[in-house]
Amino acid sequence: MGIYVNQVGYPVQGTKIAITTTPCNFQIINTGNHKSIYDGVTCDGGFDASAGDSTYHIDFSEVKTPGTYYILSGNREKSPVFSVGNHVYQNLKCDLIKALYYQRCGCGLTAEYAGEYTHAPCHTAPSIFLQDFIDKVAHPEEFDMTGGWHDAGDYGRYSTAAAVALAHLLYAYELFPESFHESVNIPESGNHMPDILNECLYELKWLLKMQAEDGGVYHKLTAFCHADFVMPEDDHDRFLIYPVSSMAVADFAAVMALASRIYKPFEPAFAETALAAARKSWKWLLENPYIGFHNPAGSNTGEYDDECDLDERLWASAELLRTDFGYDDTYLEKLREYTFADISKTDFGWTDVSGLALFGILFDPNHHAGDEIESIMEKALFEKSGQYLSMIEKGGYRLGMSPDDYVWGSNMVVANRSMLLILASLLSEQKETADKYKNAALEHLHYLLGKNALGISYVTGHGEHAYKNPHNRPSVADGIELPMPGFVSGGPFKTPCDEIAMKLIPAGTPPMKCHVDHIDSYSTNEITIYWNSPVIFMTAFFDVACNS
Ligand code: G3I
Ligand code: 9MR
Ligand code: ZN
Numbered sequence: 001m002g003i004y005v006n007q008v009g010y011p012v013q014g015t016k017i018a019i020t021t022t023p024c025n026f027q028i029i030n031t032g033n034h035k036s037i038y039d040g041v042t043c044d045g046g047f048d049a050s051a052g053d054s055t056y057h058i059d060f061s062e063v064k065t066p067g068t069y070y071i072l073s074g075n076r077e078k079s080p081v082f083s084v085g086n087h088v089y090q091n092l093k094c095d096l097i098k099a100l101y102y103q104r105c106g107c108g109l110t111a112e113y114a115g116e117y118t119h120a121p122c123h124t125a126p127s128i129f130l131q132d133f134i135d136k137v138a139h140p141e142e143f144d145m146t147g148g149w150h151d152a153g154d155y156g157r158y159s160t161a162a163a164v165a166l167a168h169l170l171y172a173y174e175l176f177p178e179s180f181h182e183s184v185n186i187p188e189s190g191n192h193m194p195d196i197l198n199e200c201l202y203e204l205k206w207l208l209k210m211q212a213e214d215g216g217v218y219h220k221l222t223a224f225c226h227a228d229f230v231m232p233e234d235d236h237d238r239f240l241i242y243p244v245s246s247m248a249v250a251d252f253a254a255v256m257a258l259a260s261r262i263y264k265p266f267e268p269a270f271a272e273t274a275l276a277a278a279r280k281s282w283k284w285l286l287e288n289p290y291i292g293f294h295n296p297a298g299s300n301t302g303e304y305d306d307e308c309d310l311d312e313r314l315w316a317s318a319e320l321l322r323t324d325f326g327y328d329d330t331y332l333e334k335l336r337e338y339t340f341a342d343i344s345k346t347d348f349g350w351t352d353v354s355g356l357a358l359f360g361i362l363f364d365p366n367h368h369a370g371d372e373i374e375s376i377m378e379k380a381l382f383e384k385s386g387q388y389l390s391m392i393e394k395g396g397y398r399l400g401m402s403p404d405d406y407v408w409g410s411n412m413v414v415a416n417r418s419m420l421l422i423l424a425s426l427l428s429e430q431k432e433t434a435d436k437y438k439n440a441a442l443e444h445l446h447y448l449l450g451k452n453a454l455g456i457s458y459v460t461g462h463g464e465h466a467y468k469n470p471h472n473r474p475s476v477a478d479g480i481e482l483p484m485p486g487f488v489s490g491g492p493f494k495t496p497c498d499e500i501a502m503k504l505i506p507a508g509t510p511p512m513k514c515h516v517d518h519i520d521s522y523s524t525n526e527i528t529i530y531w532n533s534p535v536i537f538m539t540a541f542f543d544v545a546c547n548s
Contacts, residue, residue: 003058003071003079004397007450007463009088011546015439018058018071018079019045019397019451025074026058030067031081038063048396050403051453052510055396080450080464086547089445090182092462093539095486096532098184100199102474102484103529105157105232106146106206113185117484119474122232123155127221127239134296145221145239148206152528153472155232156222156301159210160312161530162203163251164350167315168419168533169200170255170262171359172540175426179540193266196536201267203529204259204274207252211277215284216244217252219293222301231477245293246285247304250312251353253281254360257319275324282320285313286330304350311347311354314338318360318369325368332368335361339373345380348416349409350530355416358423378427385424388417389440397452397512398443403494406511408523411448411458411491415534418444422541438545445538448488453512459535461485467517471526476519487527488535491515498523 005018020042027036038060045055058071063084071079101113108121124146132140148157149165173180173196180194188198210218223237256278264271290309295301306312317335324331338357339345348355361369361377369377388400400417407413418441425437443451450457450465457463460470460483467489468482469475475483494511496502500520505513515524 002455003073003077004451004453004455005071005079005082006446007080007082007457007465008092009083009085010446011088011442011542012064012066012084012086013546014061014442016059016061016063016084017398017446017451018060020056020058020073020077021053022075023056027072028060028063028069029072030069032068036072037065037067037069045398046395048453048512050399050401050406050510051397051512053396053453057395057398080455087543089539089542092459092486093179093536093543094182094184095461096459096488096536096539097196097199097486098186099484099486099527099532100149100203100529101184101186103149104202105148105150105155108233113187116480117474117478119231119478120233122235123239125236125238127241130240130242130296133224133238133240143209143241145209145241146206147209148203149529150232151302153470153475153522153526154222154226154301155235155473156220156226157206158220158222158302158304159207159217159248160219160245160251160304160306161302161350161528162207163248163255164348164353164356165530165533166200166203166207166255167258167353167356168348168530168537169196170258171356172537173197174262174359175363176540176544179543197263197266200259201263201270204255204270207255208273208277210248211252211281212244215249215280215282216288217248217281218242219245219248220302220304224299224301226301227473229473229476231474234477243293244291245306246288246291246309247293247306247312249281249284249288250309250316253278253285253316254312254319254353254356256281257316257323261323278320279324279327282316282328282331285316286334306351308343310338310341310343311352314341314343315353315356315360318357321368322360322364322366325366335369335373339376345377346384346420348419348534349412355420362423362427381420381424381427385420385437388421389437392440392443397447399447400440400444403511406492406494406514408493408497409490409528409531410493410511411488412531412534414444414447414491415488415531415538418538419534422538425545441538442542442546445535445542448535453510454492454515456515456517458489458491460487467525469517469519469525471519471522486532488531489515490524490526490528490531493524496521496523
């Protein structure tokens with residue numbers, strides 16, 4: 001039972017389909033005068049294997065009058081309230097960006113920008129190398145590693161996670177600059193740059209500190225073990241510099257090349273520093289093999305382990321070729337090698353970044369990669385997005401996800417697939433095809449905001465039934481009832497592995513329903529920077545594409 005809608009809203013243009021689990025007549029009711037503006041009847045949406053539900057679709061695509069509505073079924077059930085309008089995702093987009101400001105480390109958050117969610121400067125002490133910590137060296141060398149965003153509900157900072165989040169944001173800005181004119185009220189607001197670039201610069205300056213003298217990049221900067229549930233300024237554990245991984249080096253090279261291109265008109269000195277750093281890490285990559293990462297015994301902070309670095313190297317070569325063409329012939333040589341390697345070309349997560357190479361190759365106005373590489377990448381893009389499109393059109397909850405896709409952080413998978421569909425839309429010449437991909441991509445946003453089997457909006461503060469208890473240390477320790485708005489939850493995980501989720505989710509629960517809105521559920525309800533960033537990409541696109 002229940003009527004599942006995008007609780008934020010629907011753009012005037014585009015399909016509008018809510019889901020229910022029993023067939024019925026329905027009315028779209030205006031919340032102002034409680035009058036119906038549209039009557040219809042559900043159609044069969046088929047059985048959805050991820051949700052374990054028989055679905056019925058409430059199609060109200062014909063409603064094009066801006067306003068605030070709810071759905072009333074013939075069974076007298078009411079849906080949450082939602083709006084139809086232009087720029088329906090503008091506030092959401094701004095809050096998703098602002099959430100990154102709340103993650104800032106090494107500074108305090110003041111009332112002027114953070115409202116009630118203030119805290120004193122955190123994690124300002126110098127860091128030391130992990131090995132010196134293990135060896136209990138009496139006077140270890142100390143380094144200033146302050147800055148950047150807390151990764152997630154923990155206070156660690158991880159290079160690959162950071163690079164991927166930055167990539168989503170910088171590419172979003174590059175493709176949809178007109179979507180980033182709003183101030184989000186951060187300390188730099190009103191200066192010479194859009195706030196998205198101000199916020200990213202805070203993270204990029206920290207990431208630069210993670211590069212070693214020889215171009216290697218440290219995998220992460222965390223305490224030896226996760227902190228207790230205290231405010232960040234009350235966490236006094238030493239932050240340790242963990243060893244270099246080749247994934248971190250390649251991601252760093254890619255994102256610094258990208259940053260040098262984006263910041264050139266705004267911060268030319270920083271752009272030069274970023275490019276020099278990218279070249280140095282590229283050289284390291286040429287001289288070094290795969291180097292993985294695993295925690296030493298007793299350390300429990302995030303591992304971000306990855307068995308393959310070819311996708312990271314693919315992305316680095318694509319970005320450097322696009323940004324720094326002519327400087328080094330090995331960019332193209334290596335790009336050819338990785339393009340022909342047997343790896344995916346369409347993923348945007350922290351483990352598999354191959355899809356990020358699509359931006360360097362298919363969106364390069366100078367076509368430096370050449371026809372052959374372009375056509376291989378394009379083919380991969382349309383094959384995958386075609387598969388997602390047909391899964392979405394086949395019905396159920398209208399989602400390009402199979403039951404096995406509900407891994408830890410499944411909302412990232414949902415968001416990343418939407419990003420791929422957006423790229424397919426941008427690269428489709430015919431309007432009709434472009435619209436098909438756009439509407440498919442939009443279905444994934446509808447899912448995240450409530451059109452799902454739990455009827456929950458996975459963004460704090462957005463939607464009548466938005467989740468309220470993220471696994472996020474400040475949200476627990478600050479004593480404030482509501483969490484900071486604009487944080488995306490990791491979402492359902494088919495095999496949850498934290499104690500509370502294992503206790504509360506009965507065995508055999510369908511994957512889409514394996515989520516608990518509980519502060520202790522780190523495997524289904526945590527937040528991270530790279531779960532917000534793809535949704536920023538999505539909302540930035542829809543803010544432009546649905547209002548022209
Ligand atoms: O790669 C395999 C895939 O081959 C397999 O089919 C699938 C089946 O479950 O699992 C895949 O691996 C999963 C991996 O994520 C990649 O998706 C692991 O099972 C899963 O345990 C792993 O979860 C990661 C989790 O850390 C534990 O390492 C999450 O993606 C990642 O977002 C999360 O990140 C944490 C940081 O460690 C610490 N900071 C908070 C952050 C968010 O929870
Ligand atoms: O709070 C931690 C969360 O940020 C991580 O994603 C997760 C996996 O690394 O670990 C959480 O910390 C838990 C720790 O691993 C085990 N003891 C309980 C901790 C808090 O619930
Ligand atoms: Zn901090």
